[in-house]
Amino acid sequence: MATVSNSYAQPILRTTNLSTALQTVEQLLGIADLQNLEVDFEAIISSTHALASAQEVLPDAEWWTREDERDGSSAYGDDPSAHLPIVFRTTDTPLAVGPFLAAVADSPTTVRWDFNAWPEAPQIGLGRGGTRGAFVTLCANVRDLDLKEPAADHTVFVxxxxxxxxxxxxxxxxxxxxxxxxxxxAPD
Structure with missing residues (x-):
């Protein structure tokens, strides 16, 4: 989907139970128009074990060093394990969510579901919410959308x-x- 402008995000749940967070995401997706659904994955990976597991689940992901992409990147054919910690990012199907979260374990991670629209909200005077403002993000092991505030809990943003x-x-x-x-x- 083309990026035109940033969306705005607001947290609605913070929990130490990842299953509860995923259930909330599923409930939100249940009221959304999921046409054109894409799922974006991003994690800060610091261990070779998490890296190997993540690459097994999402082998086509891009990566770069967290500090400066020129220091190491999939674009240059570098070995990611020589550049940890790295940013690991890709788009895939919803089926990859559970395996990816298990693979990256306690790494700071975001999973963002990008879809067609939110439903009408006539009670507050709003029609369908269009594509640039129709996302749900699960922040696992991190409090913010930029992956800068590691945490022992998980947050769901609309x-x-x-x-x-x-x-x-x-x-x-x-x-x-x-x-x-x-x-x-929210970041792009």
């Missing part, structure tokens, strides 16, 4: 368009939750 910020609390309510933090601009 993404909306900035001008449709009222949709985030509405979405949270649809799955029996409420927003638990500020609306922030």
């Amino acid at each position: 993404h909306v368009k900035q001008r449709e910020a009222a949709r985030a609390p509405w979405l949270a309510a649809q799955v029996g939750l409420q927003v638990i933090g500020d609306l922030v601009m």
Whole structure:
């Protein structure tokens, strides 16, 4: 999908139970228009074991050194294990989510589901939410979307368009939750 502008994300769940976080994601996906569904995977990998496991699950992923892509990258044919920690990123199918999360274990990770639209929210005066504001992100072992704040818990974010910020609390309510933090601009 073409990147036109950033979405805005708001956290709706923080838990130490990864299964609970994934169940919340599934509930949100259950109300979304999943046409054109893509799943983006990103992790900061620091161990050779997690790297080998992640490459087994997603062998075509790109990677680069966390500090500076010129220091090591899949684009240059470098050996990723010689450049740890690395950023590991790819797009794949929803079927890869469970195996990927198991492979990267406690590595800071985001999985983002990118789809066609959120449903209408007539109660708050909003029609369908379009593609640039229709995402769900699971942050595993990290508190933020930029993978900079490692944590022992997991956070689920809903993404909306900035001008449709009222949709985030509405979405949270649809799955029996409420927003638990500020609306922030999400990275591309």
